[in-house]
Amino acid sequence: MVTKQFKGSPEEAADLRRADSLAREIFSDVANKWALLIIETLGERTLRFTELRNGIEGISHKMLTQNLRMLERNGLVERSVHPTVPPRVEYTLTEPGRGLRATVDGMCDWTHRYLGHIEAARDLFDA
Numbered sequence: 001m002v003t004k005q006f007k008g009s010p011e012e013a014a015d016l017r018r019a020d021s022l023a024r025e026i027f028s029d030v031a032n033k034w035a036l037l038i039i040e041t042l043g044e045r046t047l048r049f050t051e052l053r054n055g056i057e058g059i060s061h062k063m064l065t066q067n068l069r070m071l072e073r074n075g076l077v078e079r080s081v082h083p084t085v086p087p088r089v090e091y092t093l094t095e096p097g098r099g100l101r102a103t104v105d106g107m108c109d110w111t112h113r114y115l116g117h118i119e120a121a122r123d124l125f126d127a
Helices: 010-030 033-042 049-055 061-073 095-126
Strands: 046-048 077-082 088-093
Touching: 010 033, 010 061, 033 046, 033 049, 033 061, 033 088, 033 095, 046 049, 049 061, 049 088, 061 077, 088 095
Parallel strands: none
Antiparallel strands: 046 088, 077 088
16 A cells, blocks of 8 residues: 655554555455445444344345454454343444444445446446
Protein backbone atom coordinates (compact mmCIF):
# COMPACT_ATOMS: atom_id res chain seq x y z
CA MET A 1 0.00 0.00 0.00
CA VAL A 2 2.90 2.35 0.55
CA THR A 3 3.48 3.77 -2.89
CA LYS A 4 5.41 6.96 -2.08
CA GLN A 5 9.08 7.14 -1.28
CA PHE A 6 9.38 7.26 2.51
CA LYS A 7 12.16 9.45 3.90
CA GLY A 8 11.87 8.64 7.61
CA SER A 9 13.97 6.39 9.77
CA PRO A 10 14.27 2.66 9.07
CA GLU A 11 12.16 1.99 12.18
CA GLU A 12 9.37 4.25 10.86
CA ALA A 13 9.56 2.55 7.46
CA ALA A 14 9.29 -0.86 9.13
CA ASP A 15 6.24 0.35 11.09
CA LEU A 16 4.60 1.46 7.83
CA ARG A 17 5.32 -1.91 6.21
CA ARG A 18 3.78 -3.72 9.20
CA ALA A 19 0.70 -1.44 9.03
CA ASP A 20 0.37 -2.07 5.29
CA SER A 21 0.69 -5.81 5.79
CA LEU A 22 -1.96 -5.75 8.52
CA ALA A 23 -4.28 -3.64 6.34
CA ARG A 24 -3.96 -6.13 3.46
CA GLU A 25 -4.70 -9.00 5.85
CA ILE A 26 -7.79 -7.27 7.27
CA PHE A 27 -9.05 -6.33 3.79
CA SER A 28 -8.60 -9.93 2.71
CA ASP A 29 -10.61 -11.10 5.71
CA VAL A 30 -13.55 -8.72 5.45
CA ALA A 31 -13.78 -8.33 1.67
CA ASN A 32 -15.95 -11.37 1.14
CA LYS A 33 -19.68 -11.49 0.58
CA TRP A 34 -20.49 -13.27 3.82
CA ALA A 35 -18.56 -10.92 6.08
CA LEU A 36 -20.12 -7.88 4.42
CA LEU A 37 -23.61 -9.39 4.68
CA ILE A 38 -23.05 -10.23 8.36
CA ILE A 39 -21.93 -6.67 9.07
CA GLU A 40 -24.92 -5.24 7.20
CA THR A 41 -27.40 -7.64 8.85
CA LEU A 42 -26.16 -6.90 12.36
CA GLY A 43 -26.34 -3.16 11.76
CA GLU A 44 -27.17 -1.47 15.05
CA ARG A 45 -28.80 -4.60 16.49
CA THR A 46 -27.78 -7.49 18.68
CA LEU A 47 -28.76 -10.84 17.19
CA ARG A 48 -28.57 -14.46 18.17
CA PHE A 49 -26.84 -16.93 15.84
CA THR A 50 -30.10 -18.32 14.42
CA GLU A 51 -31.55 -14.84 13.87
CA LEU A 52 -28.41 -13.86 12.02
CA ARG A 53 -28.43 -17.02 9.90
CA ASN A 54 -32.10 -16.51 9.05
CA GLY A 55 -31.35 -12.93 8.02
CA ILE A 56 -28.68 -13.93 5.48
CA GLU A 57 -30.08 -15.94 2.62
CA GLY A 58 -27.92 -18.86 1.54
CA ILE A 59 -25.31 -18.80 4.30
CA SER A 60 -24.48 -22.16 5.82
CA HIS A 61 -23.96 -22.80 9.52
CA LYS A 62 -20.26 -23.44 8.84
CA MET A 63 -19.72 -20.23 6.83
CA LEU A 64 -21.54 -18.11 9.40
CA THR A 65 -19.47 -19.63 12.21
CA GLN A 66 -16.17 -19.11 10.35
CA ASN A 67 -16.96 -15.52 9.42
CA LEU A 68 -18.23 -14.60 12.89
CA ARG A 69 -15.00 -15.97 14.40
CA MET A 70 -12.91 -13.98 11.90
CA LEU A 71 -14.89 -10.79 12.56
CA GLU A 72 -14.56 -11.34 16.31
CA ARG A 73 -10.81 -11.96 15.98
CA ASN A 74 -10.45 -8.67 14.10
CA GLY A 75 -12.43 -6.81 16.77
CA LEU A 76 -15.39 -6.03 14.52
CA VAL A 77 -17.98 -8.24 16.24
CA GLU A 78 -18.51 -8.88 19.91
CA ARG A 79 -19.81 -12.26 21.06
CA SER A 80 -21.72 -12.43 24.35
CA VAL A 81 -22.51 -15.76 26.00
CA HIS A 82 -25.28 -15.73 28.60
CA PRO A 83 -25.22 -18.47 31.27
CA THR A 84 -28.56 -20.07 30.52
CA VAL A 85 -29.55 -23.58 29.57
CA PRO A 86 -29.07 -23.86 26.66
CA PRO A 87 -26.49 -21.05 26.47
CA ARG A 88 -27.72 -17.91 24.72
CA VAL A 89 -25.09 -16.42 22.40
CA GLU A 90 -25.54 -12.96 20.92
CA TYR A 91 -23.51 -10.95 18.41
CA THR A 92 -23.21 -7.21 17.98
CA LEU A 93 -20.94 -4.89 16.03
CA THR A 94 -18.19 -3.13 17.95
CA GLU A 95 -17.37 0.53 17.31
CA PRO A 96 -14.83 -0.40 14.59
CA GLY A 97 -17.44 -2.77 13.11
CA ARG A 98 -19.98 0.05 12.96
CA GLY A 99 -17.34 2.23 11.31
CA LEU A 100 -16.75 -0.45 8.68
CA ARG A 101 -20.50 -0.72 8.16
CA ALA A 102 -20.63 3.01 7.37
CA THR A 103 -17.92 2.45 4.76
CA VAL A 104 -19.81 -0.51 3.28
CA ASP A 105 -22.98 1.62 3.16
CA GLY A 106 -21.00 4.26 1.25
CA MET A 107 -19.85 1.63 -1.25
CA CYS A 108 -23.46 0.49 -1.70
CA ASP A 109 -24.58 4.08 -2.23
CA TRP A 110 -21.82 4.50 -4.84
CA THR A 111 -22.99 1.32 -6.60
CA HIS A 112 -26.59 2.53 -6.73
CA ARG A 113 -25.51 5.95 -8.00
CA TYR A 114 -23.36 4.57 -10.83
CA LEU A 115 -25.18 1.32 -11.61
CA GLY A 116 -26.44 2.55 -14.99
CA HIS A 117 -22.99 3.78 -15.99
CA ILE A 118 -21.34 0.52 -14.93
CA GLU A 119 -23.88 -1.60 -16.81
CA ALA A 120 -23.48 0.54 -19.96
CA ALA A 121 -19.68 0.28 -19.75
CA ARG A 122 -19.87 -3.51 -19.37
CA ASP A 123 -22.24 -3.81 -22.32
CA LEU A 124 -19.93 -1.68 -24.47
CA PHE A 125 -16.85 -3.64 -23.41
CA ASP A 126 -18.51 -7.02 -23.97
CA ALA A 127 -19.83 -6.07 -27.43
